[in-house]
Amino acid sequence: MTPLRIRVLLVDDHRMFRAGVRALLEGEPDLEVVGETGDGEGAIRLTAELRPGVVLMDLRLAGEGGGMDGVEATRRILTTTPGAAVVVLTSYGTEADVVRAMTAGARGYVLKAGAPDELFQAVRTAAGGGVGLAPDAAARVVSRLTNPEPVLTEREVEVIRLVARGLSNRAIATSLFLTEATIKTHLVRLYRKLGADNRVGAVSEAVRRGLVELH
Amino acid sequence: MTPLRIRVLLVDDHRMFRAGVRALLEGEPDLEVVGETGDGEGAIRLTAELRPGVVLMDLRLAGEGGGMDGVEATRRILTTTPGAAVVVLTSYGTEADVVRAMTAGARGYVLKAGAPDELFQAVRTAAGGGVGLAPDAAARVVSRLTNPEPVLTEREVEVIRLVARGLSNRAIATSLFLTEATIKTHLVRLYRKLGADNRVGAVSEAVRRGLVELH
DNA sequence: CCCACCGTCAACCGTTCGGTTGAACCCAGG
DNA sequence: CCTGGGTTCAACCGAACGGTTGACGGTGGG
Known part of the structure; x- marks a missing residue:
């Protein structure tokens, strides 16, 4: 052989x-x-x-x-x-x-x-x-x-990535050509899906799940 | 030999x-x-x-x-x-x-x-x-x-670590047996030293410098 | 066809944050 | 001794955030 x-x-x-x-x-x-x-x-x-x-x-x-x-x-x-x-x-x-x-x-x-x-x-x-x-x-x-964990939508991932960079809601809104209200809506859903109750916690959890890379 | x-x-x-x-x-x-x-x-x-x-x-x-x-x-x-x-x-x-x-x-x-x-x-x-x-x-x-970059004091590192966990200023204060005012003072100095202008940016920079580990 | 989901936005509320000024204490080093 | 840095706190302000409710259009699957 x-x-x-x-x-x-x-x-x-x-x-x-x-x-x-x-x-x-x-x-x-x-x-x-x-x-x-x-x-x-x-x-x-x-x-x-x-x-x-x-x-x-x-x-x-x-x-x-x-x-x-x-x-x-x-x-x-x-x-x-x-x-x-x-x-x-x-x-x-x-x-x-x-x-x-x-x-x-x-x-x-x-x-x-x-x-x-x-x-x-x-x-x-x-x-x-x-x-x-x-x-x-x-x-x-x-x-x-x-046990499927809640999956983030594309838009939500996009938002959380900008949050991770330290952008304010207003800055994210203009960056994505949206209103601040929309960003807040996305954030509330992100908090629920990620089990956080503020933006820092959400970013931390997103990083842990490999959804976001810092810097 | x-x-x-x-x-x-x-x-x-x-x-x-x-x-x-x-x-x-x-x-x-x-x-x-x-x-x-x-x-x-x-x-x-x-x-x-x-x-x-x-x-x-x-x-x-x-x-x-x-x-x-x-x-x-x-x-x-x-x-x-x-x-x-x-x-x-x-x-x-x-x-x-x-x-x-x-x-x-x-x-x-x-x-x-x-x-x-x-x-x-x-x-x-x-x-x-x-x-x-x-x-x-x-x-x-x-x-x-x-080109020595500004070094964080022990207290500041302690604070930024708690910030990274998603804690609010009030929560950090009670956690460290301090007042919210003190935490805010530390944060202002942290922003200056880390070149950030909000807590998420400060955490991001601290992680980049290896001062804080997420999760 | 209709329901579910996503994405968008508005108005409103209380809370928290970002920032400044000023001040007090302690301690180590010049 | 006293200057400087670290740490602590107070009071104040405007801005941003966290959260809710409600609404509208589009899209895709049952």
Whole structure:
């Protein structure tokens, strides 16, 4: 039998982490790292060029120029290279993160806090056409399906993001070409959905859920 | 000559990252990983037991039980094992982070975004009794010394942390056994020091500077 | 077709916030 | 000794926020 190894592309903005994972994967006889990059653009390009069996993707890509995150990169990879298998490998696994990544078309989700074996298994599963979720991530997906937390509408997310930047209601209104009254209505609904009773608490909760990034 | 290798202890809450760095360090003939742990307590204990030449320490330790961060762990390690050489290896390198770590007694600061060689060199330097700063971190220390940004007092940090939790001025006042007037005075100074003009902006800036952690 | 939901806005209310001025106390350092 | 910084508080003001009620149009699913 031919020793066909699974060809892996690493996408992570931490060079040190890439080097570590590379060394880790090289220890597995059936895995092979064929490339690595630190930003979304590189990921899209290298996936098209190298046609890796699996793309290992971090969600937070601190790309200086632009700021595409891992979910966006995953989406674009799947449009330019439809057959690609993307496995998310990231630090935090909030429900919002997992759901966003999986709906974007990821074929796996592994936490950096997990054991190396979880990563190996997820890579092999994804390369075989399956979907591999680490236990932690899987639990969150299940809990999300059984106990759906209120989802913010697009407009509400837009508003809470501006609130997070410290804008006043009036400033948000002019920024979105609306009235202050409308902003207040959105805020009241945001407070209810986020379980807060003022704007700071709402921002804090939104950040915790991964809906907003500060700065 | 005896091939005495530098004995390294890994401290990072991401098991996957530990495995990766271990594989990376094992590739260097003069380096040797003698232990690893994911929380501060383990770091203190293992440093005392194993007496490693260098402790590689992440700043963010998501310890479920307790919540000691890397700086606190570093401080405690240096009290229980005075001779220890701690090198910080972390994701973010804000000025506040670098300064806090170095004043806690760290002998090096390396960013995960950096090249593996930076890590190797910092470890060797620290083991030799020196202080190794990666270029990025060093630049921030210098910029901090040349252009000192306003430092918040203890009380101010205390206040901004409660603000970040969504507490009202009145709630903060009762929480700290003060009057609302005092809280407002602190806030006005906080706005000036943080370059904000309302509480949300102040929290956002405080988070950016690493002074406050959300949730 | 109609209901539900989203998004928009108005008017009104009490509360809180943002900001200023002024003042008092303590403590460490020159 | 006394100057400066940190901390505490008071009184005051206008502006912004938090919340409610009610309303209207659009859109999509049952």
